[in-house]
Amino acid sequence: MVTEAKSRWAPAVLLVGTGVLYIWGLGASGWANSFYSAAVQAGSQSWKAFFFGASDAAGAITVDKTPASLWPMVLSVRLFGLNSWAILVPQALMGVGSVAMVYASVRRSASAWAGLLAGAAMALTPVAVLMFRFNNPDALLVLLLTVAAYCVVRAQERGATRWLVLAGVAIGFAFLAKVLQAFLVLPGFALVYLVTAPVGFWRRVRQLLVAGAAMVVAAGWWLLAVALVPASQRPYIGGSQTNSVLELALGYNGLGRLNGEDYGGLGNLNQQAGWLRLFDTEAGGQIAWLLPAALVLPAAAMWLTRRAPRTDPVRAALWVWGSWLVVTGLIFSLMQGIFHAYYTVALAPAIAALVGLGAAVLWERGAHRVLAMVAAGTAVWSYVLLSRSSGWNPWLGVVVLVAGLGAALAMLFTRRMPAVAAVAVVACLAGPAAYAVDTAASPHTGAIPTAGPSTGAGSGRPSGGGSQRQGGGNLPPFAQGRSPGDGDGQGRSPGDGDSGAQGRGRGGRMGGGGMGGLLNAGTPSAELTALLKSGASGFTWAAATVGSNNAAGYQLATELPVMAVGGFNGTDPAPTLERFKQYVAEKKIHYFVGTGMGGAGRGTGGSDDAARIAAWVRETFTATTAGGTTVFDLTRS
Structure with a gap:
């Protein structure tokens, strides 16, 4: 051939x-998956962070x-x-x-x-x-x-x-x-x-x-x-x-x-x-x-x-x-x-x-009949898969079906097998190729990206265009950007104001409180970015916040270390409340930024230290806002 x-x-x-x-x-x-992009940024500043895969250059926690x-x-x-x-x-x-x-x-x-x-x-x-x-x-x-x-x-x-x-x-x-x-x-x-x-x-x-x-x-x-x-x-x-x-x-x-x-x-x-x-x-x-x-x-x-x-x-x-x-x-x-x-x-x-x-x-x-049956079956299956994306190029499934079945039928009777086989191959690859081009033409962000147009499974791009998003699927409430028990569903941890930014792209659904959430990071406002940069040279971490994706957004915007309290899910015991208090007493953390994952540790079998830290910060320090986001200056009670 x-x-x-x-x-x-x-x-x-x-x-x-x-x-x-x-x-x-x-x-x-x-930044695609900001969680990993932040770790890349950290590794580019610190060989120690590079070796261990730390989320920030100061090395609080790894991915x-x-x-x-x-x-x-x-x-x-x-x-x-x-x-x-x-x-x-x-x-x-x-x-x-x-x-x-x-x-x-x-x-x-x-x-x-x-x-x-x-x-x-x-x-x-x-x-x-x-x-x-x-x-x-x-x-x-x-x-x-x-x-x-x-x-x-x-x-x-x-x-x-x-x-x-x-x-x-x-x-x-x-x-x-x-x-x-x-x-x-x-x-x-x-x-x-x-x-x-x-x-x-x-x-x-x-x-x-x-x-x-x-x-x-x-x-x-x-x-x-x-x-x-x-x-x-x-x-x-x-x-x-x-x-x-x-x-x-x-x-x-x-x-x-x-x-x-x-x-x-x-x-x-x-x-x-x-x-x-x-x-x-x-x-x-x-x-x-x-x-x-x-x-x-x-x-x-x-x-x-x-x-x-x-x-x-x-x-x-x-x-x-x-x-x-x-x-x-x-x-x-x-x-x-x-x-x-x-x-x-x-x-x-x-x-x-x-x-x-x-x-x-x-x-x-010479098993051409088997090849013909496989080509026909693949064409029919491609038609089924394409039909799941309702409203997205509906003509394509019909073309694939007709071409695939026609080529399969011809393989049973014609002697010009190479030409017919080529048509069959094209028909079988047309469906995934169309999805592939759509995928390459669309931006993707967040923790759970999906290829191709929407299939109604809570992921992908809405049929016929529109903004990109990432489905929450079966994720529990806090994973969709809100803490368990939040009645308003806005994902506000104690003391949070409204978010100053939201994530974008074929990525994530996030709660209104805090900047990002579990699945994606957002872009902080210029006012908040400037605040976090101010005086940062005197601190090990410019800020701390619950959850790695929340931290990633701030870190990528400022290119400064931001502590991800509780790691990715907000459920790791890192740091403990006692250790966090020690960092604050030693003036190693400048700000604590409000987050939509303040209660993420509950009900998962993980640590609740992140929730306890968020509560302690609220009770101990005065809340202010920058660019619509709640911020606590940990150097001032």
Whole structure:
């Protein structure tokens, strides 16, 4: 389908096109996820904050993830200054790298055209476009896992220890990007190599042990460093209740995500967990366009290669990517804890590779009828997904349906298979491509971004245009910007006035009190910004406020350290009330800014120190307003 001459430049076209899609208009998203942008700003001012992933340059508390995903962005900001492009372009380049690795892996196992199909499917996956234009940890996670899969495929071909060790290193470093999620691919990768590698059994075992040791070193060096630094000399570990990295990894970001019983988090928010979650209105338009094809095509390919030798590299590659999809997909479907649709970007490389590999095997073995049925089914499924975005380009679903079914029918009777197959591919990719372009053309901000237009699932952009927003979904009241028990729903903590700013973009719903809330940060007024900057040189923190996103808005506006009391959710015991009083007595904090999360600790299993601190400030200091926001000068009672 792709001649040898064309195959030389076609990958370059794929990667350049991916780069344009991922970088085009990138600055429109501003700070994107302000929570991580503030940590990047902090790391650009302090190497200690860089190493630990602190939210502020003074090192009060870390973000609620391990910090590797911040490091490329911090280095970029140190080179090019603090701005949206410096933060987001590294993420986009990671996306281009991920597409390149998917292409290279499938090209190695099959053919150039199969690699191009897989690469295009990866590049056009809506949630991939979203997350490679955003500053969440998922971009680095996906790149490293894709590198690991490529290395396993290379290792399996000849039983090469070197490539297997590199896979272990990539997975280990991916742990430092998004902790335990990185290990979801591990059982499948290890089992595939153990079963299929073309060397003796005990050599395979030894190779896996060596690769496992490399993974532990790559993941564990930072954990060991944190454990060796006394707690008094490093930031508090955000997302934990005991200032422990292991608790963060195993609790809030580990088992708590599976059973919904994390402490200091938001609890079980996902009663919708079930086998079909990836196909529902929340996640379907993000990731599921080619998901049925990615299940059917490799299954058919494995049947056709059932008599191949144990070491057959094509079938082994199918198993590598298939184990990734099945294990991670099932975890995402059934997990009872915090789940957001953008997590599914971790499935994009596996889906894309399986489509490319499966289509190549079936094409080369003449299974055109199966390919026709897959094309028809994908077209029908695309029509269903497109119909969920009521009022958004309604003609597109009809075109996709007609073209896909027509191409599938022609594949059963025509001899001009390459031309017809090309039409089928275009029809199958038209839906996700349209969502991808819409995603790239829209700004995204806040903690829970979504790709494409609205599907009525409390996320995305309203059909037919309008302002961008982020749905609160199943979040409890305080997570939507108001404290539990607030009768007016305005999110005012004791003593709060009206907010001086609100967040913007395809991002967050926030309460009226305080500046931002749990899901997003706003932009403070010029008056408030000037006040926080005044006399700041004499203080460790220019201000303190409850919740990391509230702090992020002030910190990004002033480029001064702002203490995030209670961390992301306002539920971490950092600082304690006693410690905060000590900071105030030592004149280390200048202002306390009113917030809409004053009672966030109640009912979550986390600490209530943030609520107690807010109450103590109100009772002890005089409230004033700046730009419509309540401020307490902690140097004056």
